[in-house]
Amino acid sequence: MPLGQRSFDNSEARYCGAEVEFSEDIENALTYNLESSFDFIVAPLTNQDFRPSKLKVSPLGSAVPPFAGSDLVLSPAQWSGHVVGKVSSWLDLDSAEDLVRVDSETTLKLELGWAAHLSLQACLLPTPRPLNCGNYARCVNQALQGLAHMQLWLRIPLQSPQMQEAEDTPEEETVFLMRDSITGWPVSDSWEWWNMFRMLCEHHSHLSVALDITASLPPASSIMRWIGEPVRAAILHTSAFLTNKRGYPCLSKRHQNLITMLFNHSVQIVLSGEPLHHLDESDLSPNTESNGNCSEDAANARHPLKPYLEYIAYLYRRMEPPTEQERFEMSYRDFLQAPLQPLMDNLEAQTYETFEKDSTKYSQYQKAVHAALLDRVSESEASTTIIVLMVVGAGRGPLVRASLKAAEEARRQLRVYAVEKNPNAVVTLHSLIKMEGWEEMVNIVSCDMRQWNAPEQADILVSELLGSFGDNELSPECLDGAQRFLKEDGISIPSSYTSFIGPITASKLHNDVKSYNDLAHFETAYVVKLHNVAKLAAPKPVFTFHHPNFIPGSDNRRYKKLVFELPEDTGSALVHGFAGYFDAVLYNDVHLGIEPSTSTPNMFSWFSIFFPLRNPIYVPVGCKLELHFWRCVGPTKVWYEWAVTAPSVSAVHNTNGRSYWVGL
Amino acid sequence: MPLGQRSFDNSEARYCGAEVEFSEDIENALTYNLESSFDFIVAPLTNQDFRPSKLKVSPLGSAVPPFAGSDLVLSPAQWSGHVVGKVSSWLDLDSAEDLVRVDSETTLKLELGWAAHLSLQACLLPTPRPLNCGNYARCVNQALQGLAHMQLWLRIPLQSPQMQEAEDTPEEETVFLMRDSITGWPVSDSWEWWNMFRMLCEHHSHLSVALDITASLPPASSIMRWIGEPVRAAILHTSAFLTNKRGYPCLSKRHQNLITMLFNHSVQIVLSGEPLHHLDESDLSPNTESNGNCSEDAANARHPLKPYLEYIAYLYRRMEPPTEQERFEMSYRDFLQAPLQPLMDNLEAQTYETFEKDSTKYSQYQKAVHAALLDRVSESEASTTIIVLMVVGAGRGPLVRASLKAAEEARRQLRVYAVEKNPNAVVTLHSLIKMEGWEEMVNIVSCDMRQWNAPEQADILVSELLGSFGDNELSPECLDGAQRFLKEDGISIPSSYTSFIGPITASKLHNDVKSYNDLAHFETAYVVKLHNVAKLAAPKPVFTFHHPNFIPGSDNRRYKKLVFELPEDTGSALVHGFAGYFDAVLYNDVHLGIEPSTSTPNMFSWFSIFFPLRNPIYVPVGCKLELHFWRCVGPTKVWYEWAVTAPSVSAVHNTNGRSYWVGL
Incomplete structure (x- = not known):
């Protein structure tokens, strides 16, 4: 059962799993967990005592590996929808002992083959040795080549055991800087383990991360790296929980923020470990949904991780709903689009429609024109002076509208030229002018601004030719062409723009x-x-x-x-x-941009x-x-x-x- | 005129050039140098005072860049055969000053365009700034995309000026370890400059190196790196030369070895610099080839670098001629071949022919069989015991021959089975046995050794199934299959083999x-x-x-x-x-291999x-x-x-x- 109903959230983060022990009776284990409101289990696929080298082959040459039942004990939908396979944690593919290594290789192959046969959605792989995972990665990489759908989740501690141990001791710094003798990399940074592994596997898209989360957390900017990595699950240990006044499990503020961040990035939570909060039955009853009606049996069988699940569900449900802008952008997240080529191509009506809805953008333009008009013509000359304003790249008219609004507000008189090279947009522009009764004030010019012979020089040139990287839609070349018909002391809105760049994972x-x-x-x-x-x-x-x-x-x-x-x-x-990103100065202190530290709020025209x-x-x-x-x-x-x-x-x-x- | 006549040497190393100053009259400059026995000149293509930003454009809008004459002053064959263009050395594409940078970009484009127009074989590019060559490399990379044939030689000092200066001072170590503040690499190692440049240019095959050689040389293993790099020319400065007793220029032993090594790796020498050895005319006469006949004019015009050229020619001519093995291998140098698949494919007669000529290999086998026979049967039993020897993979019979020779020498009696899967080779094998009269001793088995049912067990199994990497032609699998018919105490020749590997540039x-x-x-x-x-x-x-x-x-x-x-x-x-590489122990101390430190001399079967x-x-x-x-x-x-x-x-x-x- 999903953690809560957030209609807009279709991500995996809704589902919560439980890590369980190996059981011969996986059918019962699954039922028990599903009935306790978990959505899936992370379960070992073979008996953990199994070692291929000790396998007794029957006289007939056949040997049945000790799998958790046959594929028939669950339906295909149950296997694929509710079971994540857990590869045996005794595996050590980089052991210096050949026997252990070869046994591990054989078992890995066997278990992944079985999991693929069951059409499981994912398998959890044990944590690799720190910076010593060459053979493990090679074997996983071999397996990855043959996988159609199944994801492999490599288990990585968010905080390495070395750092956990050293935390808050004088050795902390030393451990943090400890280098591997061969690679020279910080061996106690668990991200390094993951990085080596995935480099060897060539960034395979079916290889992802399951982060183990315990009580100790690394610094925020260290955690932040993982947002760019393919983290599919976070295994939250009962040891990560604190106890609240009423004896219930809860999380520290930092842990809460982490879990919320994970939810926001489609990461599923898996609860794991022994229950560390032993609550009285009486304490529990207010929280159980089916109190009164439940049989003694069910009460006895109450899932030991249930209080933890309930807390996680509480965190999930209390998250802030997304803003309108976030909702709009949700379907575009991490989706690659070719940048527009508005100079070579003509935009489509749908594109104009979308951009024109961005009221913030036009209100910034209106402010800029307003300020420019006031600076250009003093109050005393306002009634006698007509300011020539040219909108170059007028599209279907939103900047014409913004300019006219600004003039009205500033009580200045305008003669507007609306220059647009897309003949299809010009059709709409004509009907807008007519509809609004702007015929006296607005001249429509159907022409490329770089070729147009203007009948007079402009006081103000207004344009919106900016791409996500500022100049990438060739605003500089267009405006260089258009400034022929700007007076020597004329104003360009925007007056400047700057591109910004930063490295990302x-x-x-x-x-x-x-x-x-x-x-x-x-x-x-x-x-x-x-x-x-x-x-x-x-x-x-x-x-x-x-x-x-x-x-x-x-x-x-x-x-x-x-x-x-x-x-x-x-x-x-x-x-x-x-x-x-870019930031543009429209006029003096009126700016517009998407550079994160100064970005204009509620604006969605640019990703x-x-x-x-x-x-x-x-x-x-x-x-x-x-x-x-x-x-x-x-x-x-x-x-x-x-x-x-x-x-x-x-x-x-x-x-x-x-x-x-x-x-x- | 080439440095000397070494019939087997078809490499570029035969030719020697001279670096010259800019001359308006390039025709005369070339004639003068060719008449002085140089094969080509390295000459600037434009007047070194030229700066695009200072160029006066005529009222008609045309401006002729100050090139060294028109393309007509030399024939196309002269341009392409005898002139290497030298890009202006004032260029600084990574200057912090925009004007210098842009002037440099413009000039580079102009000069390379001109050189390509002249169909020059190569252009010499000035030395980049140490670890600060981003823009220079970007511009060269742009040019490389458009070059059909012309090579670009990036000029790199073999020893950086920093190291030259620090040499033999207490600072030497410090300078050697000096790190660039951004990249963290040793900034005084000129190889690093080249490496950054070529990485940016993506290892383009038209980008190569011209090494500047002066008096100071780096350590041998540092020089050795360059053998794996695309070094096309070495610019040898007059300052690198010593003076011999008679006042003539000569080189130190280390320099001599370096030049010989360069000759052996097809690197052309270019002489450069002011003459530093002022010889009397009388001293010169014994060395001039045309003494007596030459006019006063020619004598006066004697090339200042001629004594240096003569010394280089002397070094060239006194090189050791290649051994027979080297001659055989010359045409295979650095030529990629797919490894044989003798198990899947049948070898061709030509392949057998080549390998059978490798007498060293078979004499090693003969020694091994000889030793094994002596160990296997004591002198006293020699006349009564017949040793069963099986040659698996007998081919056209060379190992049968070697085994029989060994038996004769050791006075031991053999029954030989020659097992061969290639039916075509078996034909030849039959006729060999007949021709040699070995019918009594040798049984031919036309069969894959992995399938054959042997009529008796063998004392000795002889095979030669080794690839360049030892096991890469599946010797292990073949011999595992064949050992079914080897006695429990039987001997395999080879008894073991090991592959070796090492990193290379x-x-x-x-x-x-x-x-x-x-x-x-x-x-x-x-x-x-x-x-x-x-x-x-x-x-x-x-x-x-x-x-x-x-x-x-x-x-x-x-x-x-x-x-x-x-x-x-x-x-x-x-x-x-x-x-x-591999090394194989044939029997006890008889080995065979190509691992460089222990390789068997005069053996050419394996690269x-x-x-x-x-x-x-x-x-x-x-x-x-x-x-x-x-x-x-x-x-x-x-x-x-x-x-x-x-x-x-x-x-x-x-x-x-x-x-x-x-x-x-």
Whole structure:
């Protein structure tokens, strides 16, 4: 039974599981747990005493491995819907003892084969040895090649046992910095164990993480790394719980925040361990849903983890409902979109429709025009001066509307030119003007702003040609073309814009790009609502453009070198690429943007942009990340190139715009 | 004029060039140098005062860049055969000053465009800034995409100026260990500059190195790295020369060895610099070839670098001629071959022909059989005992011949069974037996040894089923099948074999594999005569197989983890893959193998084997390299998997033998 009813939440996070012991009678074990409101169990598939090398082969040459019943004891739907297989935890594929290693290899193969036969959705793999998992990863990688649907969850402690032990002792720092003698990596950082394993398995999309959560938690920025990793489950141990005044289990504030964060990122909770809160029957009754009616038997059989489940369900249900913007964006989360090419292509009506709904954006424009009008014409001249305002890229008219509103509010007089190159949008524009009775004030020009011969010079040029990365929809080139008809002291709204970029862990996006199986997709930027993504360092400014720009000989090519430092307590991280944003100064202090630290609230016209790396780059703890970014301009196109030179050197991406470019 | 006539040497190393100043009259400059026996000149293509930003554009909008004449001043053959373009050395594409950077970008594009227009074979690029070459590499990478034939030689000092200055001072160690503040790499190691540059350019096959050689040389193992890199030219400065007793330029022993090594690896010498040895005209006459006849003019115009050229020609001519084995192997150098599959495929007559010529190999076998026969039957029993010897995989009979020779020599009596699965080879075998009159002693069995029902048990099993990596042609599986008919105390020749492996720099091999443009070729092992390859660490043993092997339950799967340490003074290096070898114990102290430190001399049946890495791995100075190697056995095939886990983690290569396997 799901943890609660949140109509908008279709993610796996609704379901909660229980880790159970091996049982010959898995049918009963499942029923018992489902009846106690768990949604699934994580159960061993074979008797834990089984060792292939000790297997007695019958005289007839057949030997039945000690599986938990036959595939017939549960229905296919029960197996696949309610059982996660747990690979034997005695397995040690990197043991120095050949016998243990070979026994482990054989058993792993046997158990995964059995789990696949049962069509289980997932199997839980035991924790690898710290930074010593070469053979384990190799065997799992072999198995991954043959899996159609089944996910493999690699069990990783959120806090390594070494760190748990050292916590709050003088050794803490020492343990944190302890290096593996061969790789040189921090051996007590469990993320490193995962990273080595998945690198060996080549980021396979069926390999994911199940995080073990106990009482001790690593620093926040260390936890944050996991958001960008494929975490499917969190195994929450009873030892992680505190006891409240009434004797019930509850979680610390930090644990609560962690669980909420996990819910928000579609991570399922699995409860595990012995019950540590022994409550009286009488204490329990107010919480049981079927009190009174339940038989003695059922009461005796009350699930020992039930109080923990109830607390988790309580956390789930009390989460804040998503805002309107979040609801709108939910279906776009981590979904790669090709950026628009509004200069080469004409937008569709649906696209205009969506963007025009973004009232925040237009109200910012209105504020900017308002301020510009007041600065441009003094109160005393207001009645005698007509200000020429040109909207370049008028679309279906929202900026015309915003400008007229601003003029009305400011009591200034306007003559508006609405320049639009898309003839289809011009149709709508005409009918809008007519409908609103703006014929006297607004002239419609159906023309590319770069070619238009304006009948007069403008005081104010209003445009909204910004992409997620600021200049990536060629606003600079368009406005350079349009400023011919701006007065020398004229105003451009926006007056400047800056792109921003920062490194991210984004395994889901990486795998989506990889699935295209070509180079071009790894050298393309994508518009994407970033969600299961870890932002590893604060974004930094990249390129800035000012308008108007009458400086002779200036051009729109740019080059920027950026150095990022990850917070020390993050630990190491894997960079799959870079998230890009913009901030635009519309006029003076009126700005508009999506750079996280200054982003305009309640605005949904822009998602971030994602620049992938062909090979994800491992950034060891304490190392700097050096990124180069170029904006290149050719006769017919504009493109970006990017490369990393520290801590390791990547190839230059998108050389000559071979994979991704924006047409002029 | 080539340095000398060595009929077998068709490499570029025969040609020697001179680096010259910019000249408006390139025609004369070339003639002068060719007449002085140089083969080509390295000449700037534009006036070195040229700066695009200072270029005055004529009122008609045209501006002629100050090129060295038009393309008509030399014939196309002269341009392409005798001129290497030298890109202006003032270029600084990573200058912090935008003007310098943009001027440099423009000039680089202009000069490379001009050079390509002239169909030059190569252009020399100025030395990049130490570990700060992002923009330079990006621009070169852009140019590389458009080059059809022209090579770009990046100029790199063999010893960095920093190290030259610190040499033999107390600071030497400090400078050597000086780290770049961002990348953390040893900034005074010029190899690092090259490595960053070529990584950014994605190992482009048209990008190579021209090494500047001066008086100061780095340690031998540091120089050795360059053998695996695409070094096309060495620019030898006059300052590198010493003066001999007669006042002539000569080189130190270390320099001489370096030049000889470069000759042997097809590297061209370019002489450069002011003449530092001012010889009297009288001193010169004994060395000039045209003395007496030459006019005053020619004598006056004697090339200032001529004495240096003569010394280089002397070094070239006095090189040892190659041995017979070297001549045989020359055409196979660095040429990737697919390993044989003698079990699945039948070898061709030509292949038998080649291998049978390897007399060293068969004399080793003869020694081994001889020793085994003496041990097996005492002198007293020699006349009464017949030893059963089976040659499994007899081919066209060379091991039968070696065995019979050994028996004759040892005065022991043999009954030989020659088992061969290739029916075509059996034809030849029959005629050999007949021709030699061995019918009484030799029984021919046309059968796969794994299926044959032998009429009696053998005392000695002789086989030669070894591949370059020992077990890679499935000797273990074949001999396990054949030992059914070996007596319990019988002898297998070979009695054991071990594979060896070591990391190498091999940029040529990497590019050849890459040119297939697929994953499979990066997960395949190749037989190859390694030549332009740097062996970075001594090879280590991998897998050993013993025969006969009557231990029940043993199998031929193997797993080995190896840790390599590069000599400290090598510096950092790039590992493109691993070179594999084998050593076999035929019998007691008679061995046979190609592992470099113990290889059997004058044997040419086996080249090394090369296991590539999909992404070359950078090994920073002082770091360890950890390699995992697996031998996997399935029902129908045997394959290897390999992975690196330090200093960085690779994917597991050839999972499930998906790309490369040997059929059973």
